[in-house]
Amino acid sequence: MAKRDLRNSLTAGDTLEVVVDNVAHGGIFVARTEHGVVFVPEALPGERVRVEVSRVQKSFAHSELLEVLEPSSDRVEHFWPEARLDRAPEHRAGGAEFGHIKLAKQRELKTQVLREAMQRFGGVEADARVVAAPGDNDARGLGWRTRVRLQVSEAGRQGPFAARTHNVVPVSSLPLAAPSIQRDALLDERLVGAAIVDYVALADGSTDIIASEAGAEAGRSDTIVELVGDREFQLDRAGFWQVHREAPALLTDAVRRAIDVSLADPKAANLDLYGGVGLFAAALGDLLGSTTRVTSVEGNEIATDHAAENLAEWVGAQTATASVQQYLKSTLERASAAERDRFRAATVVLDPPRAGAGEPVIDLLADYAPAQLVYVACDPVALARDTGLLRARGYELATLESYDLFPHTHHLESVAAFRRA
Numbered sequence: 296m297a298k299r300d301l302r303n304s305l306t307a308g309d310t311l312e313v314v315v316d317n318v319a320h321g322g323i324f325v326a327r328t329e330h331g332v333v334f335v336p337e338a339l340p341g342e343r344v345r346v347e348v349s350r351v352q353k354s355f356a357h358s359e360l361l362e363v364l365e366p367s368s369d370r371v372e373h374f375w376p377e378a379r380l381d382r383a384p385e386h387r388a389g390g391a392e393f394g395h396i397k398l399a400k401q402r403e404l405k406t407q408v409l410r411e412a413m414q415r416f417g418g419v420e421a422d423a424r425v426v427a428a429p430g431d432n433d434a435r436g437l438g439w440r441t442r443v444r445l446q447v448s449e450a451g452r453q454g455p456f457a458a459r460t461h462n463v464v465p466v467s468s469l470p471l472a473a474p475s476i477q478r479d480a481l482l483d484e485r486l487v488g489a490a491i492v493d494y495v496a497l498a499d500g501s502t503d504i505i506a507s508e509a510g511a512e513a514g515r516s517d518t519i520v521e522l523v524g525d526r527e528f529q530l531d532r533a534g535f536w537q538v539h540r541e542a543p544a545l546l547t548d549a550v551r552r553a554i555d556v557s558l559a560d561p562k563a564a565n566l567d568l569y570g571g572v573g574l575f576a577a578a579l580g581d582l583l584g585s586t587t588r589v590t591s592v593e594g595n596e597i598a599t600d601h602a603a604e605n606l607a608e609w610v611g612a613q614t615a616t617a618s619v620q621q622y623l624k625s626t627l628e629r630a631s632a633a634e635r636d637r638f639r640a641a642t643v644v645l646d647p648p649r650a651g652a653g654e655p656v657i658d659l660l661a662d663y664a665p666a667q668l669v670y671v672a673c674d675p676v677a678l679a680r681d682t683g684l685l686r687a688r689g690y691e692l693a694t695l696e697s698y699d700l701f702p703h704t705h706h707l708e709s710v711a712a713f714r715r716a
C-alpha cells in the first residue's frame with residue numbers, strides 16, 4: 296500500500312491531539328497519527344498531548360508541544376524555570392530537553408535508543424545499559440557541566456537558544472553547570488557586542504569567562520591545567536575537554552577496561568585517533584607501561600602541541616597534527632612489511648566527533664587491521680553505523696559500556712571494544 300503523503304492533510308500551524316508512542320534518536324518522541332508520523336519534543340511515551348505542527352514533509356511532520364493532556368507518571372516539573380511548558384516553545388530554554396523526565400526514566404530511554412540503533416544499524420543485540428556517573432543521582436543530575444556556552448542576544452542578555460531556533464532565551468540560573476560556574480556566571484550583566492560567552496570551571500575552583508564576537512577565530516590562548524586522578528593535562532582554555540566533571544576519569548577507566556591486555560603490544564603501532572590533548576593515549580600508556588609506542592592523531596594543532604607535553608613521560612609517544620583519514624591513508628601507503636606487522640599488532644583508540652568515524656576512515660582502519668579497537672562515541676547512531684561497517688570488515692563487538700554523561704539531555708557516551716574476528 297502506498298504511504299500517505301502528510302502534506303495532503305497537514306499544514307504548519309495546525310493543532311492536533313496525539314498520543315505519543317515512542318522515543319526516537321535526537322531527544323524527540325514519535326506519535327503515529329491518522330496522518331502519519333508526527334515528531335513531538337518534550338513529551339513521554341504514553342502521553343496524550345496537544346501540539347502545533349511546525350514543519351510538514353512527505354513522510355513525517357515536526358511539531359511543538361503546547362499542552363500535556365494526560366501526563367506520564369515519569370513526568371516531573373522541569374528543573375529549569377525558563378524551560379517549562381508555561382512558556383511559548385520559542386521562549387523555552389534549550390539544552391535540557393529531558394529535564395521534564397525522572398532521571399531513571401531518562402536512562403531507560405537512552406538505553407532503548409542505544410540498543411535499537413545497535414540492532415538496526417550495527418546488526419548486533421547489545422545488552423548495554425546507560426548508567427549514571429558517580430554522584431549524579433545524589434545531585435539529581437545537576438551541577439555536572441564544567442563547560443557552558445551561552446549565546447548573547449542583541450541586547451547583551453545571555454542564555455541558550457530555544458530548541459530548533461536561533462532565539463536567545465535569557466536565563467537567571469544555570470542548574471546543569473558546575474557549582475563554580477553557577478557562583479561566578481555574569482547572568483545579570485549585559486554583554487553588548489559579544490555573540491557567545493563560554494564559562495569554564497577550572498580545576499582550582501575558579502571560573503574562566505571567555506566572551507567572543509561573532510565569527511571570532513579561536514586562536515591560541517592561555518594554557519589551563521586539568522587533573523585526572525593525580526595526572527595533569529594542559530590544554531588551551533578554549534580547547535576541547537570532556538564536559539562532565541567525572542568524564543575524563545570515568546572514560547579513562549572505561550577505555551582501560553575495554554582493552555584486552557592479552558592482545559595489546561606496547562611495541563605495536565598503537566594509535567589514539569581524534570586524540571585531543573592525549574587523554575586516551577595516556578590511558579593506553581598507563582596500562583602498557585613507560586615504553587608504550589602510541590601516536591595521538593588530532594586535527595587541531597594547538598591541541599597536539601599540548602598533547603606532546605602531556606605525553607612526554609612516554610618515550611614512545613608521538614603526536615601528529617592531521618585529519619585522521621589523511622594520516623591513515625599516508626601511513627598505509629608508505630608502510631613497509633615490518634610496519635604492517637606493527638599495525639596488525641596495534642591497539643587503536645578512537646574518539647571521533649558526533650558524526651562518527653564514517654566509512655572512509657573505517658575502511659582505512661580495516662586496512663590497518665589492528666588487533667583491537669576501542670571506540671569512544673558520543674552518538675549512538677553514529678557508533679551503530681560504524682559498528683555495522685566494522686563487522687562487515689571482519690571485526691566483532693566484544694564489549695559495550697554506556698554512561699549518562701549528559702543528564703537531562705538526550706546525549707549519552709559509549710565505549711565499545713572491537714576485536715579482529
Ligand SMILES: C[S@@+](CC[C@H](N)C(=O)[O-])C[C@H]1O[C@@H](n2cnc3c(N)ncnc32)[C@H](O)[C@@H]1O
Binds near residue numbers: 536569571575618646
Ligand atoms: C570528541 S573529541 C575527543 C578528544 C579526546 N579524545 C578527549 O577525550 O579529550 C574529538 C577530537 O577530534 C578532533 N577532530 C575532529 N575531526 C577530526 C578529524 N577529521 N581528524 C582529526 N581530528 C579531528 C577534534 O578537534 C577533537 O579534539
